[in-house]
Amino acid sequence: MDPAATQTVLVFVFCLCGLQEAAPPQLGRCSGGLCFFQHSVDFGGAQRSCVNSSGRLVESGSEDQMEFSSLLAGSSGRFWLRSAEGANCTAASVRGGEVVAAAVPCRDKLDGFACHYNPAVMCGSLSGDAQYTLSMAAHFQLLGSDSFPPGTVARVGVAQHLDSKHLCYGGWFRAPWSCEVFRGGCEHDCDSNTHTCTCPTTHALHQDGFSCVPKSQLDGCEDGFEHAEDGWSCEDVDECEEDTCTAEGEECVNLPGGYQCTCAHGFAEDDGTCVNTSICKTCEQRCSKVGGAYRCECVEGFTVAPEDPTKCRQQCPGRVCPARCIHDPELEEKNMQQCTCPEGYIVDISNRTASCVDIDECESQDMCDHMCENTFGNYRCACEDGFQLVRGDRCVPLVAQDEDSSGSPPPPGHPPHAPGSLQPAVLPAYIRTGSILGITVFLVLCVVLLVCLVQSLTRRCGSLDLTSIKHPDMDIFYLQQVSTETYKRLSFDRQSRTDSLRL
Template identity: 45%
Template sequence: MFGDYAWTPLAVFGSGCGTKTRTHAAMSGSVGRALLLLCGLGLGLGLGVELPSRLGQCAGELCAFQESVELEEAQELCGEMLGQLSPLDSDLAVLRRVLRNFSGPAWLDSKDRAGNCLYVTPEPRKYWRTCGGKLSGFVCQYRAEDVCRGVTAAGGAPVGYSTTTGFSLDGSDTFPPGAIAVAQRPGDEYPDSKSLCFSGRWLKTPWNCEVLTGGCAHNCSAGACRCPEGHDLHENGVSCVPRPTPAPECGPGFRPGPDGKTCVEANGCEAGNECEAGGGECVSNHGSPACLCAHGFDWEDGACVDISICFLCEQGKCYKQDGVYRCACLEGFTVSPQNPTKCVRKCTVRDCPATCDKNEKHQCYCPDGYVADEVNGTVFCTDIDECENRMCEHHCDNSFGGYRCGCAPGFELQDGYRCVRLVYHEEEEEGAEGSGAEPPTQSTATAAGLQPAALPQYIKTGSILGITVFLLLCVVLLALLTRNAVKRCGRFELSTFKHPDLDIYYLQQVSTETYKRLSLDRQQKNDPQRP
């Protein structure tokens, strides 16, 4: 216990109190005792100087203080604390209680004829020794009417006790005059209360302003504690609390700094934000959160949206549809079905100017459903009438750049061009007969949506294969017929048509000279037969 230290204010006597006048005679009279008490309590705690406290222990009318001192120093310290060195006849039981934590002998106030001085050990036992040198402590005695009992603090807060000279008295049973009791909860910056032991009772602050400045932390005036400029009196009536500085008025994007006086830029990303959830990164922009997206993306509607296609649009037009950006084209053009960033000419009449390469005039482009046609040196795009090519099984309605298929009543359009007969249930047919309803006689067509000009399904892979097989069969058949005809012509005789004047010439390749010779021979043959 006595090996530890705590910090308490250093007390020095005020003016008019001599440090060498503490005598037993001064303690005898009530006037002298009051004067001594007031003089001893008139200590300058406001000086703010602190020392490591020395440890003491009190019980009954005795207090033992552990500090290595000589005899004269012990007498002075007892006087400063409004007591005197304990005499020879001190109660051993009380001495045992106050010395229970001592590690060495302590001075008592007595001398024998040989000039030896009295001291006591912790057992306790009293001994005589020479008056020179230092001992581990000393024992002071007080008047019973001046000693105080412990303080009971409100709320059960622990109470610490000390003397004005810096001795800690925690754990004592009684407390000498001038002792200070401070009640303070652990962790609190300021005490709950502060009291002074005076004439056997505790005085709460503020007491007499001339005594220890009334117990006030700063100053005492007119029986009340006072605080310096910029501070307010604490609710305990003793302590001074710094007055809160009004928070500065900060502009947008700024907030009061840690010192409470200046403004610092606010970090808008400290609080929760939606940037990360939307695939972006949060940055503070003058105190407001701003979401940054990767290259080619832009923050819209709480998410990073891909806008990279807008930089590739051929005609520089871009729009957002269903959360996705798409290219748009100028009037008269439409987005190419092959490349969503390109624009192609849109034709809404039968003939439109073709889009041709400036460097190669014969390289021209026409929209789907149109064919290039040159008229007077100008290339036009002319609409293809798909209905002439029997693109639909039943009905066909041609349009600019496309066509529309339809079906007769009782059929359903499938695959955009096929008409499939509808199958009616018997119940539906009976219901129709019973109701007397007549089937519609007017030809109606189930229309398909407008389609770009393209070959129908039956002229695709399967149809091409069938046509190829058909052409091969025709070639083979023609070859067989030719061969058969050649054989028959080689042995063919027209016996029923024989006549002297009829010559039969076999078909053969002849030249012009051969033809003349044959004609001359025929003439000579006929001349003898003339009459």
């Protein structure tokens, strides 16, 4: 806020602080930048009231007077206006919706006055149920207004306990505000150092920050409340933090001093219980309530699909039933139709009529081991005496079935063991364990013997003397790099030695 605006606020505040809010309220109404106040006052009092609230009297013959006329709709009497010349006091006489300006003595008390305000300093309506009051020469209650002049105090909540209090001056300020303005909105007093509200010693400050409550009322909290951290005030208990509403489809809503169980999204209350209705949005045909719950149903000629309870599939009650067709005149001329039948039926068009005829699966292929019985849209298998049906189509001898320790049919892809089977018998667990242990011990002994043998051979090879097996005439040659001359010399020496031996 700029310094000029701050100075205006201080002047405005000092003019209002001496007013008594307890005075009987008068009526007022504001719209846009104009306010009409119904109060018996002379010209000087009307002019001071407008100035003290940062406004001015509506001038006679101006556009404001035209808007003032609409603001006075339904009213009658004489109301103060400001004359352009300022020499005489002017009043607006209202009779039957017509407004006529007339000169009257300034000392007379008329029925009210109208003030013009800068729209920039006006405040709009607060959300919620609020009561707006303005203290000028009198205490005015503003009803049916869409804008409010500076100094208006808005009280939000019920009369017994207000939720909040606000002051208008270029915007709404929540209590406690500055202590210089209506004691900061405090119910008792305001601390100018901390700009907080204070209470008498017998009272405590309410959690709203501006009202006081007797401490005697805070000694014991009512049901649904508990002592706050300050030790003397009470605060609401949130019962919804615990598992309070446990029925299916319920959710908890916390309330001051209590709670309420309501139906969650996708559920609706029915006979005191929350019933799931979300499935009805996905039903292909229709939805109905059965046994306290909603579920999808199908019309006649259809049944609920086992793989999806929200879908319906066609059903035939006998061997032949009408097919469901999408009629197309062009296709019908060719004796063809786009028709469908349930699973296990085939479309048969005869005499330009499409029907669904049951397929005899027992004739088309081998469906069962022993006996096959055709049914409408399906088939079932049966076994001869001495056999038991397994997996719906296999027949297993009862003896083999009894020898099965599990007592359950073999899994898919594994045929049952018939009597006299060449498959080897399964060894008991303890025999398999003993065999593995014996093989392990044998392998360990073999490794130990192999290690001992290697160590013995190593010791013997280390003490072997090659001189004992060396022949006197045995030459031991060593490889070395020689030149061509050396090679010839050595070859000559070797030949000479050989000749001497022969002699």
